[in-house]
Amino acid sequence: MTMHRALTTLGCALTAVLATAWSAAPPPHPARPTAETTVRAHAGPARGAATTVLTHGGLLRGAGHDGYRTFEGIPYAAPPVGPLRWAPPRPPARWSGVRQATRPSSACPQPSGEVPGGSTDEDCLHLNVTAPDGATPAHPRPVLVWLHGGGFTTGAGSSYDAHRMSTRGDVVVVTVNYRLGALGYLAHGGLPGSGTFGLADQQEALRWVRAEIGAFGGDAHNVTLAGESAGGYSVCAQLVSPTAAGLFDRAIIQSGPCTGRPERPFAPSSVPLPAARTAGADFAARVGCGAARDVLACLRGVDVSRLLEAQDADQQPAYFTPLLPNDPAAAIATGHFHRVPVLIGHDHDEGNGWAAGIVQAGHPVTPDSWPGVVAGFFPSPGQARAIVREYPVHRTDGGPVFGAVIGDADFACPTADTGGLLAAHVPVWRYEFADEHAPPLTPGTPPFPLGAPHASELPYLFDLGGRPRDLTAAQHRLADAMIDYWTRFARTADPNSPASPHWSRRTVLSLAPDHIVPTRTVATRHHCAFWNTLG
Numbered sequence: 001m002t003m004h005r006a007l008t009t010l011g012c013a014l015t016a017v018l019a020t021a022w023s024a025a026p027p028p029h030p031a032r033p034t035a036e037t038t039v040r041a042h043a044g045p046a047r048g049a050a051t052t053v054l055t056h057g058g059l060l061r062g063a064g065h066d067g068y069r070t071f072e073g074i075p076y077a078a079p080p081v082g083p084l085r086w087a088p089p090r091p092p093a094r095w096s097g098v099r100q101a102t103r104p105s106s107a108c109p110q111p112s113g114e115v116p117g118g119s120t121d122e123d124c125l126h127l128n129v130t131a132p133d134g135a136t137p138a139h140p141r142p143v144l145v146w147l148h149g150g151g152f153t154t155g156a157g158s159s160y161d162a163h164r165m166s167t168r169g170d171v172v173v174v175t176v177n178y179r180l181g182a183l184g185y186l187a188h189g190g191l192p193g194s195g196t197f198g199l200a201d202q203q204e205a206l207r208w209v210r211a212e213i214g215a216f217g218g219d220a221h222n223v224t225l226a227g228e229s230a231g232g233y234s235v236c237a238q239l240v241s242p243t244a245a246g247l248f249d250r251a252i253i254q255s256g257p258c259t260g261r262p263e264r265p266f267a268p269s270s271v272p273l274p275a276a277r278t279a280g281a282d283f284a285a286r287v288g289c290g291a292a293r294d295v296l297a298c299l300r301g302v303d304v305s306r307l308l309e310a311q312d313a314d315q316q317p318a319y320f321t322p323l324l325p326n327d328p329a330a331a332i333a334t335g336h337f338h339r340v341p342v343l344i345g346h347d348h349d350e351g352n353g354w355a356a357g358i359v360q361a362g363h364p365v366t367p368d369s370w371p372g373v374v375a376g377f378f379p380s381p382g383q384a385r386a387i388v389r390e391y392p393v394h395r396t397d398g399g400p401v402f403g404a405v406i407g408d409a410d411f412a413c414p415t416a417d418t419g420g421l422l423a424a425h426v427p428v429w430r431y432e433f434a435d436e437h438a439p440p441l442t443p444g445t446p447p448f449p450l451g452a453p454h455a456s457e458l459p460y461l462f463d464l465g466g467r468p469r470d471l472t473a474a475q476h477r478l479a480d481a482m483i484d485y486w487t488r489f490a491r492t493a494d495p496n497s498p499a500s501p502h503w504s505r506r507t508v509l510s511l512a513p514d515h516i517v518p519t520r521t522v523a524t525r526h527h528c529a530f531w532n533t534l535g
Helices: 003-014 035-043 163-169 181-185 197-216 230-240 273-286 295-300 304-310 328-333 352-360 370-377 381-390 398-423 473-492 528-534
Strands: 052-055 058-061 068-075 098-100 126-132 141-147 172-176 218-228 250-254 342-347 428-433 508-512 515-519
Touching: 052 197, 068 163, 126 163, 126 197, 141 197, 141 230, 141 473, 163 172, 163 473, 172 197, 172 218, 181 197, 181 304, 197 218, 197 230, 218 230, 218 473, 230 250, 230 328, 250 473, 273 295, 328 398, 342 398, 342 473, 352 398, 370 381, 370 398, 381 528, 398 428, 398 528, 473 508
Parallel strands: 058 098, 141 172, 141 218, 218 250, 250 342, 342 428, 428 508
Antiparallel strands: 052 058, 068 126, 126 172, 508 515
């Protein structure tokens, strides 16, 4: 294994760090509603009655909380099992009686990591709805649909407790599971939907939202699609997908720039269909199906655990496909994307978490080892030498310098490029999350201060795994401000209000505790001119 592959694989493994609701006790079932309360739920906003709603699939009973309601584990597509494994999503079956929606469904199949113990349950195409008490069919609220990150291999919608965003921002939040890993992105000749099943799931969830969210008090005509990391890149893919036309009205892209490239391995990206099919053939051979008379039938009979063991640590959607006709980077560059307003940004120290994990795993970055580390990720000798000159390592700063290279090359500068390309056609608001004391997402003491690494903004918007992070008073104020910006954007396509520091479309808004200010120096601080020249 090359140093590039070894470090990239380690880096991908280090992304599975978020604590999740799976380790918490499931919520108790509420009392079964009577016929009277069910009728009242459909009739209007009577408090205590709207935990039972009628969808096209049947009646759902959720749970009431202090100021909001949750509906968990709602099927938006049929279980992708048997002949539906590696098939486009199909409508779910209707159910009789009242379906319990008071606890999350299984996460989609994935190795142990973000989801403790992982998952092998393919019946996972479910979503979760969090609605403020005031949201009713007669008085609908804006809808924000959240796509989780995790490198297209890990994660679950239920990891993101959205009650703070829902209640403070007065919006309905939908969190989504979608197929991951080889089950979501396998490509094979003759297989419809090759390489994009996970993205197709996201579109099916958006169709469900357009059709059903009104019953929960959401405005089906005001839907914002948002995501972080692989979820953010998924938003990019949906922006350029012809089959996503009309499914959402605004977009939020967090740390998932649309111009990601496979040779910059820490940020999500996509690959051409021929390359994805080659990888798919290799995968089929690894699970014993490469020489089968009917390869797809063989693959559909392989146990999920074996598929997970054989899949690569990093996964990408495929382009040159019906759902994704072109590389999102190329489509955005040529202006071929849906014309919706966009809020986009990154974290100040995106690469530090990966750099720290790699250092702790036994790959120290010193002045002597630095040229070899760089060459492992940038095989061109000319590029490697230029990076070593631009980012010199001194005696004790190797980890942060390595983190800066990862963050600048894979996130900060591609985000700046993406924002500029989008802004030529649609309104764009840009941010940089810059809390240098953001609460850590992993236990233990890192080898150097991480600042604001990848995913560090998430606890300001969600309670990860249903557990709030220990924020200072100033960080709580920042969290409130961020939720206000995000949800005002979802409501009106403009995050500004007289009560908050002004967010200009001509600058990047730096988000730090008690220091929310516009800045024009992001590209300079992150060496973007250098990276644009390097190519």
